[in-house]
Amino acid sequence: MHILAPRAPLVSFKSAYGNYIDGQFVEPLGGEYFMNTSPVDGE
Structure with a gap:
């Protein structure tokens, strides 16, 4: 069985989002x- 590495791009998050x-x-x-x-982690 072969397992392929995921090719999804890294996700970037903004410091703040509006509604x-x-x-x-x-x-x-x-x-x-x-x-x-x-x-979960208090952050």
Whole structure:
């Protein structure tokens, strides 16, 4: 059995995302974001 290496490109993440409204990310009106801490690793 042969196992091929995945060829998917590396994923890059932005430091902040807006709300996804009507097919696009929209920044908050007040310009303020909040931290969303992961329950898995606390980051």
